[in-house]
Structures are given as structure tokens and as C-alpha cells.
Amino acid sequence: MDEPVIVSIDIGTTKVCTLVxxxxxxxxxxxxxLRILGVGIEPSQGIKKGVVVDMAAASQxxxxxxxxxxxxxxxxxxxxxVSLAGSQVSSINSRGVVGVAGRTIDEDDVSRAVDAARAVAxxxxxxxxxxxxxxxxxxxxxGIRKPLGMHGYRLEVETHIITASSASVENxxxxxxxxxxxxxxxxxxxxxxxxxxxTETEREMGVVVVDIGGGTTDMAIYIGGDVWHTxxxxxGGDHVTSDIAHGLRLPVSxxxxxxxxxxxxxxxxxxxxxxxxxxxxxxxxxVQINRQELAHIIExxxxxxxxxxxxxxxxxxxxxxxxxxxxxxGGASALPGIRSLASRTLNLPVRLARPENLVGMIDKLDSxxxxxxxxxxxxxxxMSDVLPQSSGPRPGGGGKGRTGGxxxxxxxxxxxxxxx
Numbered sequence: 030m031d032e033p034v035i036v037s038i039d040i041g042t043t044k045v046c047t048l049v050x051x052x053x054x055x056x057x058x059x060x061x062x063l064r065i066l067g068v069g070i071e072p073s074q075g076i077k078k079g080v081v082v083d084m085a086a087a088s089q090x091x092x093x094x095x096x097x098x099x100x101x102x103x104x105x106x107x108x109x110x111v112s113l114a115g116s117q118v119s120s121i122n123s124r125g126v127v128g129v130a131g132r133t134i135d136e137d138d139v140s141r142a143v144d145a146a147r148a149v150a151x152x153x154x155x156x157x158x159x160x161x162x163x164x165x166x167x168x169x170x171x172g173i174r175k176p177l178g179m180h181g182y183r184l185e186v187e188t189h190i191i192t193a194s195s196a197s198v199e200n201x202x203x204x205x206x207x208x209x210x211x212x213x214x215x216x217x218x219x220x221x222x223x224x225x226x227x228t229e230t231e232r233e234m235g236v237v238v239v240d241i242g243g244g245t246t247d248m249a250i251y252i253g254g255d256v257w258h259t260x261x262x263x264x265g266g267d268h269v270t271s272d273i274a275h276g277l278r279l280p281v282s283x284x285x286x287x288x289x290x291x292x293x294x295x296x297x298x299x300x301x302x303x304x305x306x307x308x309x310x311x312x313x314x315x316v317q318i319n320r321q322e323l324a325h326i327i328e329x330x331x332x333x334x335x336x337x338x339x340x341x342x343x344x345x346x347x348x349x350x351x352x353x354x355x356x357x358x359g360g361a362s363a364l365p366g367i368r369s370l371a372s373r374t375l376n377l378p379v380r381l382a383r384p385e386n387l388v389g390m391i392d393k394l395d396s397x398x399x400x401x402x403x404x405x406x407x408x409x410x411x412m413s414d415v416l417p418q419s420s421g422p423r424p425g426g427g428g429k430g431r432t433g434g435x436x437x438x439x440x441x442x443x444x445x446x447x448x449x
Contacts, residue, residue, distance in 0.1 A: 034066070036098075036109035037405030038091065038205060039221075040101055042079055042244030042267060043360060046070045046402040047098040052410055053388070057333070063388035063406055067102030069094040076323055078244035078263050079115030079218075081200040087208035095208040101390065102300040110409045112401050113158065113201060114218040114245045116263040117194035122148045122163070122321045124187045134167070134176045138184055146188040155192045159213055161186040163255045174254070189256050218242070218401050219227045219249035219259060224411075225404035226358050226382035227251065236313065236353035238373075240401060245330045246334055249349050258345040262337050266361030269330045276308040277318060287323065290441035292332050294366035296324040324366075331367060335374035354378030360398035363395050 032052045039046040049067035055171050073096040075086030095106055125146030129138055139162075147160055167181035176184060179398045193215070200356040222231075222240040232251045240247040242265050250258040273292075275285035291305050303320035354377040357368060362381055372379040384403040386396055393402065 031061070032448065034329070035406050035409035036106050036210075037112070037221075037402055037409060038109045038210070039112045039399075039402035039405060040076065040087075040091065040201060040204070041242050041401070042073055042076055042265065043242065044070055044073055044279065044393065044398070045076075045094040046399060047091075047094040047106070047109070048322040048394075048406055049098050049102045050389070050406045051102060062386045062388050063403065065128050065391055066395060067098040067100075067104070067385055068257070069097030069099075069101065069392050070099070070393060073243075075152070076244075079113070079261070080117065080197055080244075081204060084200065084203065088204045091204045092208040094186070095210060101312045106210055107209075108213050109199065109205070110405045110412070111205055111212050111215050112218050112221055112405055113193060113198065114242070114247050114261050115193075115197060116245070116261055117197045118158070118191065118217060118259075118261045119155075119193075120189060120191045120259045121149065121189050121256075123147070123190055124185060126183065129181050130183050131180065131182050134179050134181060134184055139165075140258065142184050142186040143188060146186055147190065147192065151192055154195050156195045156198060157190060158193050158198075158217060159189075159191040159220065159257045161189040161191070163189055163257060164253065189259070191259055206266075213409075214412065217247070217249075217259060218245070218261070218404055219247040220256065221404035221408055222247070222358050222400045223249050223256075223404065224407035225250065225384055225400045226356050228253070230239070231353040234353040235347070237338075237342060237351060237355045237377075239355055239357050239359075239362075241259040241265055241334065241357070241359040242398075242401075243360060246338065246359075248338060248341060250345060252347060252350050255345060260341050260345075262334070262341065264334055264337065264361075266364075268334075269327055269361065269364075272326050272330050273323065273415065277307060277323070278311070279307060280310075283307070288327070288364070291320055291323055292327050292364055293320070294326045294327055294364050294370045296321050296328050298366055298369075299324045301348065326362070328370065331370055332360075332374055333362070336373075339375050349375060354380070356380055356382050358382045358400040362395070362397045425427055 037048050045067040045244045050063045053062045053064050071090045075083030081087045123146040127141045148439040164187050165176045213388050219238050219240050223238045227435050232254045235252045238249045246263050248260045248264040270285045274281045299321045304317045305314040308315045368379050404435045
């Protein structure tokens, strides 16, 4: 019970997933595991393409998801890390410069440089989600990863700033607040997924995380260990389902079942003799559908999704810096044949990834659909290194001296370390 309990809430177009976990350190000093203490999964309502479109419906789904997780783990959840996606997310790169006067660079100098980079023109209706340090330059010497303790006169920092619509963020905050849970931090989906599925070698060499969810496809480009580019495309697995529903004249729920049971992303890998039965609108009897016809519908849409991913990679200007290729995750990446189609379209090596190093209540989590959910827990661990026990569950609803899940003494101690 010494390790802090952490909570994540992944609010997606397809599902809302609340996870409660604790880190278990390896006695050999290897990769730590996450023990899942509680899981609450509910089908999404009131959320479209990652954005809240019905506040009441979305709030009720979050409440039910949180309550399920609380019952499973026997803890009261007071605060959590929450995912965020949607086409309202955008990013820019910015450079900050400060003078150091020839002394040793400390945390305060780095903070001032980041603040200078943050001083860019951001519309009043947007707010900053993440400021990611990409690299430092000291007196013209580039490629410095950790400037602390070095001497210099001029410190520059390259940052990647991710912003989102203030209204969309506030709507999500209210949905979570309806479950009496405070939001510790919103985390962009591909950054959370990257925490779960990427290796250090891939981050260093250059890789793209592509998380294909229900309503959005989220991307993050990592080079030299840092995030260099992010984007959210407003297209995902639900569009494939919609195409099947229109093409075969089926209800959406039935089309989704058919996609899972019979779907394939490559028509060429399906035998022309394979058929399955469906009952379309207006038909009293079931009819036989050639599985190649279904694969043809799926292949067209999935190829379009990867075409948009390729277009975004080229637009970023980093298309020649990705020897590690693409790491594919998200619910739609479970579609058979999708890895081959991605490799063909993007002309890059592609591997599929799902959550790993989990113990406990993991029977429902062994799927690429939960990479973001588990990745949020990894992100929470990074935060807990700075703010101990800030993730919020407490046995029986206790927690004296704590407000909204924060250990304020730890916050004050951390801030004191940043002061000159």
C-alpha cells in the first residue's frame, strides 16, 4: 500500500473507461508493472468525434463508469487524469530565449525559457494543454537534452505547444465534475498512448504513434526522445461502421457487429467463396453477402484514413526522419489486415501495439482499444513523481487535510525547489 493509487478516465467516442491502479516495482529493477484495482467501462453517449454534444448524456456515462470502478476497487475516486481528443486540438512549435549571464543553468532558468516560449499569440478562446520541451541550445550549441548544471550566457528552448478549445475542455471538465471527480490534468490521446506502446529506441530513432479510435485518429511524432508534432484527424473506426451500414443497408449496431466478426482490411486476402448471412432493411429473409464485398467497403475507408495520416506526416516535414516507422494502436487497429494496408499506404514499417506489463483486473484490457486508458495511468505515474499521492482515490472517502485530491504540502515543496 506504499505506492500511490492512480486513476485515469478515458472519455472516447466509443467508450468511457475508468481505471484505478497502483504501480508495482520490479525487485530486479526492470520495467514496473501496473496492478489494475478497478475497471469501469461504459458505452459512450453524448460524445461525437471526441467532443461533448449532449452534456446530460455524457455526464451520466462518466458517472456510471466511475461508480463501476469504485465498486470494483472499494475506493472513493476524488480526482483523475482525463484524456482529450477531437478536431478542436491544435499545436504549434515555439522558441524561447533567456540570458543566463555566464553562470550555471538551474531549474529557474529552464522555467524562464519555457515561459518565454509560451508567450505566443494564442486566441482567447483556447487554452494550453501541454508545453513539451524538444531540445535546448546554449550559446549556439544545439542538441542539448538536459542543460541543468551547464555554463552559458544564452539559453534557448524549442517547445511543442498543444492547445485546445476552452469551451470543449470546460464541457469535459463538467462531465467529470458531475461524478464528483476533479480533473488533475487533461492529456492528449496520442501522448497517453505513446507512454504505453513506445519503446525508448523507437522514441529516439523517430516514430509515429497512430491511435485509431471510434471518432478520431490521433497522431504524435517522436524524434530524439521528444514529441515533435501532434494532430487529431476527425475520422475513425465509426466511419468504417457507417460505410458498412450504408453499403449493406443495415442498422449501425448490426454493422459494427459484422465489422468485428467478418471484417478485413484487405480484399485481396479474402477468398471469393466466403459468405455470411445478414438481414438488411426491407428484407424479410436473410441474404448471403460475399465477404470480399465487405472487405472492399472497409479497405476503401481505411486506405483513406492512412492517406490522411500520410498527408499529415508530410505536412509536418518530418517524413524522412522516421526509421522506426509507425506504431498502430486504438480499437480500429484490431481489424485483420490493417497492418499490411498501413505499411503499403505509408511505405513505412508498421507494428501493432496493445497494453503490456499489467496485472490484476486485466481480462477486459487486453486490446489496442485500451492503450490510451492504460497510457493515462503511466502519465499519472510521471505526475506522482512530482506530486506524491495526487491522483485521488481514498479508502472510505477519508483524506484529512486534502482538498480536491491534491497533497498541497507536496505541491509547496515542489514549488520551493523551483525558486532561485
